[in-house]
Amino acid sequence: MNIVILAAGQGKRMHSNLPKVLHPLAGKALVLHVIDTARRLEPESLCLVYGHGGDTLRTTLAAPDLVWVLQEPQLGTGHAVMQALPHLGAASTTLVLYGDVPLIEGETLQQLVHAARDALAILTVELADPGGYGRIVRNAGGEVVRIVEQKDATADERAIAEVNTGIVAVPTARLAAWLGQLSNHNAQQEYYLTDIVAMAVAAGVPVRTVPARSEWEVLGVNSKVQLAQLERVAQLRTADRLLEQGVRLADPARIDVRGELVCGRDVFIDVNCVFEGKVVLEEAVEIGPSCVLKNAHIGAGSRLAAFSHIEDAIVGPAGVIGPFARLRPGTELAAGVHVGNFVELKNSKFAAKSKANHLAYVGDAIVGSRVNIGAGTITCNYDGANKFTTTIEDDAFIGSDTQLVAPVTVGRGATLGAGTTLTKDAPPDTLTISRARQISIPGWKRPQKK
Numbered sequence: 001m002n003i004v005i006l007a008a009g010q011g012k013r014m015h016s017n018l019p020k021v022l023h024p025l026a027g028k029a030l031v032l033h034v035i036d037t038a039r040r041l042e043p044e045s046l047c048l049v050y051g052h053g054g055d056t057l058r059t060t061l062a063a064p065d066l067v068w069v070l071q072e073p074q075l076g077t078g079h080a081v082m083q084a085l086p087h088l089g090a091a092s093t094t095l096v097l098y099g100d101v102p103l104i105e106g107e108t109l110q111q112l113v114h115a116a117r118d119a120l121a122i123l124t125v126e127l128a129d130p131g132g133y134g135r136i137v138r139n140a141g142g143e144v145v146r147i148v149e150q151k152d153a154t155a156d157e158r159a160i161a162e163v164n165t166g167i168v169a170v171p172t173a174r175l176a177a178w179l180g181q182l183s184n185h186n187a188q189q190e191y192y193l194t195d196i197v198a199m200a201v202a203a204g205v206p207v208r209t210v211p212a213r214s215e216w217e218v219l220g221v222n223s224k225v226q227l228a229q230l231e232r233v234a235q236l237r238t239a240d241r242l243l244e245q246g247v248r249l250a251d252p253a254r255i256d257v258r259g260e261l262v263c264g265r266d267v268f269i270d271v272n273c274v275f276e277g278k279v280v281l282e283e284a285v286e287i288g289p290s291c292v293l294k295n296a297h298i299g300a301g302s303r304l305a306a307f308s309h310i311e312d313a314i315v316g317p318a319g320v321i322g323p324f325a326r327l328r329p330g331t332e333l334a335a336g337v338h339v340g341n342f343v344e345l346k347n348s349k350f351a352a353k354s355k356a357n358h359l360a361y362v363g364d365a366i367v368g369s370r371v372n373i374g375a376g377t378i379t380c381n382y383d384g385a386n387k388f389t390t391t392i393e394d395d396a397f398i399g400s401d402t403q404l405v406a407p408v409t410v411g412r413g414a415t416l417g418a419g420t421t422l423t424k425d426a427p428p429d430t431l432t433i434s435r436a437r438q439i440s441i442p443g444w445k446r447p448q449k450k
């Protein structure tokens with residue numbers, strides 16, 4: 001089949017500089033949802049009809065399989081499909097999708113395309129409030145005779161609840177002939193794609209309707225209100241899928257997955273967590289409330305306490321992270337690492353069983369096994385121009401409130417006394433301390449105000 005995605009409309013009601021179809025739903029541009037669904041149907045050609053924001057669209061959606069079709073000016077849905085005609089294989093069926101109807105499902109489309117063998121097939125839905133949509137007009141025998149747009153409809157026709165979702169499938173040769181006969185003599189002076197229905201009826205070509213399997217899969221986005229509503233629909237569906245896979249969610253209405261979340265068995269996710277990009281939670285991982293994870297891999301049995309923020313990072317198995325831990329890009333923790341509150345790690349590797357439990361910044365560091373990093377430790381990794389590495393070998397003990405001025409190495413089994421500012425390597429198995437000797441001055445008086 002051929003697939004044509006209509007996306008030339010301006011989307012005025014979004015009140016945004018971003019082209020409408022690039023607004024994100026579940027972390028992905030509206031039109032990318034449609035493109036991904038279309039790709040799964042393996043069409044012989046995949047055309048995107050665009051008008052507004054062409055440059056932005058092209059850079060955002062760049063892909064070798066997309067045929068870019070400019071519609072300028074935009075004279076209606078029929079006119080839009082007409083622009084794509086030169087790219088459509090005449091021997092097969094053409095499926096028309098909307099770039100602003102993101103949740104349409106592949107299975108529904110397969111049914112529609114199946115129904116379009118030697119017929120015109122329309123995806124329809126019955127709405128309690130059909131206002132604004134094209135209505136499906138049937139004769140006394142129940143056969144479809146035409147589609148009438150809201151603005152052209154009589155009061156009787158406006159009472160029809162069955163509406164055109166806009167998604168249709170048609171044998172391409174027929175489509176080409178009918179598009180050539182469209183006129184714009186209607187209330188909006190547009191070339192309506194929907195007028196091909198009456199043409200099919202006149203030509204004796206069967207017109208079949210396929211009901212959408214749910215209302216949400218055919219809902220379009222014209223405003224931020226509708227975008228927000230569809231976002232909730234998409235999130236609840238993701239939550240349902242996770243629950244069905246065996247993930248335990250504290251509240252399926254309070255999870256946001258803006259990308260791909262892969263979970264092992266017996267994972268638990270508490271409320272208000274956000275997952276972005278690709279996140280993998282291995283078996284028995286527990287995520288506390290209000291955590292944010294982006295492109296992260298969390299090893300089996302690890303626990304993340306509340307408000308932990310993890311990006312482009314790997315946590316090994318049996319990790320204990322947070323609350324309020326921040327793992328920045330390039331963090332890789334081996335098994336059994338503990339990272340406590342107000343600890344920030346960046347581009348640092350921790351070997352097994354090392355700990356940084358309180359108030360620390362560790363950046364550009366290579367940390368061995370069983371290292372203990374005390375409260376208030378800071379790797380001074382940046383001289384204002386360049387970054388340097390701190391190496392802390394196995395079994396080292398870093399006393400509280402220590403500064404490690406990189407590049408510097410703390411040897412295996414070394415101990416740094418609290419308050420040390422380390423500017424030279426600390427030898428292994430030795431106490432290193434840099435601290436002014438403590439003195440007490442008898443008779444000293446505080447200055448008095450003059």
Ligand code: UD1
Nearest residue numbers: 006007008009074075076077080098133134164165166192
């Ligand atoms: C269209 C249908 C209507 C249907 C409704 C479903 C027609 C004439 N009407 O109406 O029966 O119930 O969708 O939402 O087809 N577009 C272009 N180029 C254009 C005009 C539109 O690419 O010149 C694209 C838009 O970007 C949008 C889609 O086509 O993705 C539908 O356009 P819109 O103006 O929303 O159509 P409606 O008037 O809502």
Ligand code: CA
Nearest residue numbers: 100220221222
């Ligand atoms: Ca619309």
